[in-house]
Amino acid sequence: MFDLSKEFESFYKNKVVLPNDKQNDLREKKNLNISRLKDGLNEYNEENKTDYKIINTIVQGSMAMHTVVQNDSNDYDIDVAIIFEKENLNDKGPLAVRNIVTNALKRKCENFKKEPEVKTNCVRIEYQDGYHVDFAIYRRYKKENESEYTYEHAGSEWTLRDPKAINNWFKDEIKDKGQCLRKVIRFSKMFCKSRDYWVNMPGGLIQTVLCDEKIQNSYERIDEIFYHTMVEVKNRLDNDINVYNPTDTSLSLLSTKDHEKKVENFKNKLNDKLKKLDVLFESDCDKSKAKNAWYEFFNHDYWKEDTSNEKVQKYSSCYRNTEEFIEDLVNINEQYYVTVSCNVEANGFRLQPIKKLLRSLPKGWLPHGFSIKFNVEDTNVPKPYNIWWKVRNVGEIAQKRDMIRGQIEKHVGNCKQEHSDFFGNHYVECYIIKDNVCVAIDHIDVPIE
Structure with a gap:
C-alpha cells in the first residue's frame, strides 16, 4: 500500500482534530449551561418551595471521548448527564423531572435559537450557530446492603442505565488498543460527513463501536490501520448490520428502521469509496495518484493541495509540527x-x-x-x-x-x-x-x- 502516513498525520492534526479554541468553546458552553441550570433550579426552588439539587454532572458522548472532528460544521453535540438523588425527586415521573429542568433553564437562557425543549430522552438547548447542549436526566439510589449506586435514566420511563458506562468502556478500549483507535474513529467521522448530501449516516457511537470491533492495529502506519479497519467494517456489515451497546450486548443500538437505514448507507458508501483506493496497491502508484485516491475517499481539499508549489514548500518546511495532544x-x-x-x-x-x-x-x-x-x-x-x-x-x-x-x-x-x-x-x-x-x-x- 502506497505510504502516505506522514500526510495522514498532518491531515489528522490540522484538518481532523478540533482546534483548541473550538474545544475550549465547547467546554465553556458546557460549563455555562450547567451554571444556568443550577441557578435556574435555585430560583425554581425558591418560587415553588422545593429543594431539588443536582448532585453530579457527567460529560458524555464524543466530547467526553475526545472524538469530535472539524467536519461537524458547527453542529456540535454537547452531551451532559444531570444526576439527582432519587429520594430528592419525591417519586416524580421522568417527564415531570424533564419539565422541571426545562423550566429552570428557561429562566436563565435568553436570545437562543429557540427555548429549551423537552425531548423524549433529554432536555435540549440550541444555539443559533449550530451548537446544541443535551441534558440527559438521571436519578440514583443505593439498594439495601449495596455500596454502589444504581442509576436510572429519564426516558419515556425510568430505565436502568449507568451514565458512566460508555465513558468507562471507551477508556478501557483506548488503554487496550491504543490511541490509534481514537484516530480511526475521527477519520471515520470525517468520511461520514464528507459530503453535504450524505444526510442519513450513522452517529458517533455506532461508528465508535464498529471501529472498536474491527480495529486493525497490527499495522504500523496510521493510513494502513485506517484503510484495513474500514475494509473489515464493510465486510462485517455485509454479514450483519446490527450494532450492539458495548456495555450491554443484549441491547441493539439500531432501535428504529431509520437507524438501520443509516448503517446500510454507511456500508454502501464504504463499498463505493474503498474501490477508489485500489490504486494504492498498484505497482505504478505514485504520490499524486495516492493523494488523488484519498481525495476521492475523503472529499477534502487537503488532499488536493499543491505541495509542489515553491511558496508552500518553503512555508511548510520552516517548522516541525511539535504539537502534542x-x-x-x-x-x-x-x-x-x-x-x-x-x-x-x-x-x-x-x-x-x-x-x-x-x-x-x-x-x-x-x-x-x-x-x-x-x-x-x-x-x-x-x-x-x-x-x-x-x-x-x-x-x-x-x-x-x-x-x-x-x-x-x-x-x-x-x-x-x-x-x-x-x-x-x-x-x-x-x-x-x-x-x-x-x-x-x-x-x-x-x-x-
Whole structure:
C-alpha cells in the first residue's frame, strides 16, 4: 500500500482534530449551561418551595471521548448527564423531572435559537450557530446492603442505565488498543460527513463501536490501520448490520428502521469509496495518484493541495509540527474543573489580569516585552494530582522560527511563566492529571501584537 502516513498525520492534526479554541468553546458552553441550570433550579426552588439539587454532572458522548472532528460544521453535540438523588425527586415521573429542568433553564437562557425543549430522552438547548447542549436526566439510589449506586435514566420511563458506562468502556478500549483507535474513529467521522448530501449516516457511537470491533492495529502506519479497519467494517456489515451497546450486548443500538437505514448507507458508501483506493496497491502508484485516491475517499481539499508549489514548500518546511495532544498521552474524563489566572506585567505596567489589560489597549493585543504569569487559582480535584502545561505558539512568525512548541510539559507545578515574544494568537492549556487520567482542563488565549 502506497505510504502516505506522514500526510495522514498532518491531515489528522490540522484538518481532523478540533482546534483548541473550538474545544475550549465547547467546554465553556458546557460549563455555562450547567451554571444556568443550577441557578435556574435555585430560583425554581425558591418560587415553588422545593429543594431539588443536582448532585453530579457527567460529560458524555464524543466530547467526553475526545472524538469530535472539524467536519461537524458547527453542529456540535454537547452531551451532559444531570444526576439527582432519587429520594430528592419525591417519586416524580421522568417527564415531570424533564419539565422541571426545562423550566429552570428557561429562566436563565435568553436570545437562543429557540427555548429549551423537552425531548423524549433529554432536555435540549440550541444555539443559533449550530451548537446544541443535551441534558440527559438521571436519578440514583443505593439498594439495601449495596455500596454502589444504581442509576436510572429519564426516558419515556425510568430505565436502568449507568451514565458512566460508555465513558468507562471507551477508556478501557483506548488503554487496550491504543490511541490509534481514537484516530480511526475521527477519520471515520470525517468520511461520514464528507459530503453535504450524505444526510442519513450513522452517529458517533455506532461508528465508535464498529471501529472498536474491527480495529486493525497490527499495522504500523496510521493510513494502513485506517484503510484495513474500514475494509473489515464493510465486510462485517455485509454479514450483519446490527450494532450492539458495548456495555450491554443484549441491547441493539439500531432501535428504529431509520437507524438501520443509516448503517446500510454507511456500508454502501464504504463499498463505493474503498474501490477508489485500489490504486494504492498498484505497482505504478505514485504520490499524486495516492493523494488523488484519498481525495476521492475523503472529499477534502487537503488532499488536493499543491505541495509542489515553491511558496508552500518553503512555508511548510520552516517548522516541525511539535504539537502534542493530551488525549494521545492519557485518558480524559473531565469530571472536575480547574481555573487558571493569567497576569501580565512590564515596565510601566503593574501586574494585572490579561483580560483587564487587553480591554484597555486600543487594538486589544498584548505588546511585546511583557512577562506573563499563569497560576492555578482554583480546582475541585481531590489531592494528590499532577499539573501539566502546554504552550502553543500560533502564526507565521512562530512557524518561520520553528517555535510553535505545543509539547506537553509534565509535573511542572501550579505556576507557569512566559514572555510575549512575537505576534500571534497563542494559547496556554493546563491539565490536572489524577491516577494517570486528565480530569480537568483550562485554556487561556494570549493574543500578542
